Amino acid sequence: MIDPLFGYPRPDGRWGFRNHVLILPLHTAACTAAARATALVPGTVTVAHDWTGEGHPADHERVHRIFTGFATHPNVAGTVLVGLDQADEAIAAAAAAHGHPAEFLSLAGCGGSAATVEATATIARRLVAASTQTKRQRAPLSALCLGLECGGSDALSGITANPALGVASDRLVAAGATTILAETSELIGAEHLLAARAVSPDVAAALLATIARFEDAASALGLDLRNGQPVPGNIAGGLTTIEEKSLGAAKKGGNGPLHGVVDYAEPIRTPGLTVMDTPGNDIEQMVGMVAAGAQVVAFTTGRGTPTGSPIAPCLKIATNTDLYARLGGDLDLDAGTVLAGEPLDDVGERILDAVIDTLNGSPTAAERHGNREFALSRLHPRWPQEQA
Amino acid sequence: MGDPAFQAWRRPDGRIAVRNHLLVLPSVLCAALVAQDVAAAVGGVAIAHQHGCSQVGDDGQQTAHAFEGIACAPNVGAVLVVSLGCETVQGRALADRIAARGQRTEFVGIQDAGGSDGARTAGATLGQTLRTELETTPRGAASAAELVIGLEVSRPTPLAAALADRARAAGAAVLVGEASSEMGELAGDRVAAFADSGRRDGTPGDRSAAASDQAAGDRSAAPAHTTILTGAGHGAQQHAALAADGAHIIVSFPDGAQPPAGFPTCPVVAVRTASRVHDALADEFDLGPDTTADRIWQRVLEAAAGAATTAESLGAGPLALPRLAMTL
Numbered sequence: 001m002i003d004p005l006f007g008y009p010r011p012d013g014r015w016g017f018r019n020h021v022l023i024l025p026l027h028t029a030a031c032t033a034a035a036r037a038t039a040l041v042p043g044t045v046t047v048a049h050d051w052t053g054e055g056h057p058a059d060h061e062r063v064h065r066i067f068t069g070f071a072t073h074p075n076v077a078g079t080v081l082v083g084l085d086q087a088d089e090a091i092a093a094a095a096a097a098h099g100h101p102a103e104f105l106s107l108a109g110c111g112g113s114a115a116t117v118e119a120t121a122t123i124a125r126r127l128v129a130a131s132t133q134t135k136r137q138r139a140p141l142s143a144l145c146l147g148l149e150c151g152g153s154d155a156l157s158g159i160t161a162n163p164a165l166g167v168a169s170d171r172l173v174a175a176g177a178t179t180i181l182a183e184t185s186e187l188i189g190a191e192h193l194l195a196a197r198a199v200s201p202d203v204a205a206a207l208l209a210t211i212a213r214f215e216d217a218a219s220a221l222g223l224d225l226r227n228g229q230p231v232p233g234n235i236a237g238g239l240t241t242i243e244e245k246s247l248g249a250a251k252k253g254g255n256g257p258l259h260g261v262v263d264y265a266e267p268i269r270t271p272g273l274t275v276m277d278t279p280g281n282d283i284e285q286m287v288g289m290v291a292a293g294a295q296v297v298a299f300t301t302g303r304g305t306p307t308g309s310p311i312a313p314c315l316k317i318a319t320n321t322d323l324y325a326r327l328g329g330d331l332d333l334d335a336g337t338v339l340a341g342e343p344l345d346d347v348g349e350r351i352l353d354a355v356i357d358t359l360n361g362s363p364t365a366a367e368r369h370g371n372r373e374f375a376l377s378r379l380h381p382r383w384p385q386e387q388a
Numbered sequence: 389m390g391d392p393a394f395q396a397w398r399r400p401d402g403r404i405a406v407r408n409h410l411l412v413l414p415s416v417l418c419a420a421l422v423a424q425d426v427a428a429a430v431g432g433v434a435i436a437h438q439h440g441c442s443q444v445g446d447d448g449q450q451t452a453h454a455f456e457g458i459a460c461a462p463n464v465g466a467v468l469v470v471s472l473g474c475e476t477v478q479g480r481a482l483a484d485r486i487a488a489r490g491q492r493t494e495f496v497g498i499q500d501a502g503g504s505d506g507a508r509t510a511g512a513t514l515g516q517t518l519r520t521e522l523e524t525t526p527r528g529a530a531s532a533a534e535l536v537i538g539l540e541v542s543r544p545t546p547l548a549a550a551l552a553d554r555a556r557a558a559g560a561a562v563l564v565g566e567a568s569s570e571m572g573e574l575a576g577d578r579v580a581a582f583a584d585s586g587r588r589d590g591t592p593g594d595r596s597a598a599a600s601d602q603a604a605g606d607r608s609a610a611p612a613h614t615t616i617l618t619g620a621g622h623g624a625q626q627h628a629a630l631a632a633d634g635a636h637i638i639v640s641f642p643d644g645a646q647p648p649a650g651f652p653t654c655p656v657v658a659v660r661t662a663s664r665v666h667d668a669l670a671d672e673f674d675l676g677p678d679t680t681a682d683r684i685w686q687r688v689l690e691a692a693a694g695a696a697t698t699a700e701s702l703g704a705g706p707l708a709l710p711r712l713a714m715t716l
Contacts, residue, residue, distance in 0.1 A: 279714065
């Protein structure tokens with residue numbers, strides 16, 4: 001029996017489980033003004049990034065998806081988009097198409113940062129006031145999209161926390177929800193197991209193509225993936241190879257069918273377990289899943305990390321009890337109890353309860369600390385030099 | 389030279405400093421919030437960035453070198469490295485390399501310190517110690533000939549070239565972020581790769597050897613030169629490159645479509661063009677499009693003497709680093 005879920009219905013039919021007002025800078029130059037306006041208006045959140053509007057066309061599209069996904073996210077009641085000039089207004093149009101309260105202004109349009117801060121704060125205050133009119137209502141489990149993540153993995157990740165999270169994922173998917181398994185670099189070596197669970201040959205082919213594309217891109221750059229994975233903390237935690245890391249990482253997706261494969265930050269249209277093509281980097285992965293519509297992230301860790309998302313609660317699950325004892329302030333749950341004999345199903349059940357509690361409003365450790373990490377993932381970071 | 393002397397700090401290696409910052413440097417984005425909180429608690433400057441993990445090969449190395457260079461720049465008097473622990477750009481090793489270059493350095497790791505709250509507490513204690521030490525940094529008369537001026541140019545212009553000439557006439561060294569293969573009148577007499585300064589003996593842009601000679605009384609040992617920094621990218625990426633290669637002050641000539649930007653450890657003097665975007669943001673610049681090299685140089689000397697530039701008043705945005713490969 002899964003506990004009842006209460007959320008905020010949004011105009012586009014999705015459900016939110018937080019009621020943030022987001023001040024979203026669309027250009028790196030707008031980040032300081034956005035941060036100053038955020039400090040003036042309680043109930044608002046913002047992000048910082050280094051986007052200047054210059055990039056490979058594929059990265060324009062990618063960054064556009066991230067910005068649009070955040071601006072229209074169901075956990076966001078309203079958004080102030082702060083651009084450099086009128087050219088940034090395209091994102092605002094995309095947000096408006098969702099019926100989402102989103103208002104655009106620009107540094108150039110306001111005539112400098114002081115005026116921009118003032119105008120942004122004025123709009124944000126109005127959006128915060130409007131957001132309090134929306135009350136939580138009973139939401140169906142099919143409204144839920146859970147991002148599955150592991151970061152700072154150790155040798156226990158694949159034995160304790162990841163399979164326990166897989167139990168929770170299977171339960172939610174059976175109830176009609178969506179879960180996202182990501183980190184393409186950490187599915188390498190486990191793709192045959194996932195492909196065998198695909199609901200159709202097309203989905204299996206899409207999965208294998210995603211992994212192959214990632215490996216090709218890496219080798220085209222002359223990169224040895226084993227150079228970047230496992231990262232130093234993984235090795236200290238007892239992981240020896242990328243394959244070992246992957247077999248453990250894939251267990252977050254449980255044992256049920258694989259319903260679909262999507263691109264980075266691409267909205268997910270059909271429920272079930274979905275693989276998203278993201279980097280293994282903790283923050284870039286989380287941003288991609290949240291931009292796609294995940295309202296909550298369940299994040300297993302063997303080394304401990306405080307990170308969270310600006311707009312989605314992120315629940316931290318320790319892979320070992322020693323870590324939970326040492327870094328408890330940054331962690332929400334201990335799955336190391338599996339080693340002491342607690343059945344995986346029971347730990348999965350505890351994770352599921354905690355996910356529902358979190359969605360219903362209980363703050364995570366990352367939310368209590370104000371962790372709101374954000375990064376823009378790029379496919380062509382050397383643009384335009386790479387043309388030369 | 390006719391330029392007046394000004395008061396500046398002096399580093400143990402003889403270089404002058406026009407600011408005396410305590411830099412709180414996160415080795416990875418995951419440590420940025422703790423770094424920001426510690427900096428706020430002890431009066432340091434933190435750098436916000438999105439780098440440091442899942443970067444392979446040269447890309448990870450270049451990021452580490454950039455962090456190292458920024459931390460060893462003359463305006464930074466002491467560094468507190470804040471690490472998560474499992475990141476690719478390992479914070480402890482980064483702190484060791486910064487310290488090996490003679491910088492006063494401390495380290496705190498989140499995973500070692502019992503989590504982010506423990507790291508905040510330990511970081512604040514270490515930061516307070518460094519802050520107190522910085523109060524005793526020696527200060528005295530310095531000359532314009534001891535300055536390293538960074539030029540951020542979106543495209544080489546006669547005004548930027550005239551400023552480079554003016555700085556060299558004063559005996560200052562000039563670093564130019566390479567914006568294109570056509571550098572025109574801004575062609576330098578030396579070339580250095582991004583964030584390479586100080587990492588190899590005799591690398592251009594590294595003024596420490598020359599400055600030591602100056603301290604010994606041999607001012608002719610520091611011939612003014614113009615160094616072109618390659619691989620720095622554009623705009624804010626150039627700021628990081630110029631700071632990492634030892635610039636005291638950055639003079640910024642942004643493209644008409646791009647706004648000016650600050651940098652956490654360097655005063656930035658921003659020069660406006662006559663574009664629509666720049667007109668609308670006129671208050672964010674220090675000087676207008678009709679200015680002269682002499683007037684820019686005057687503003688540089690005022691900033692060197694301690695006057696806050698417009699970017700310093702407004703606060704710096706996120707750091708941008710050139711990247712060589714996608715994040716894995």
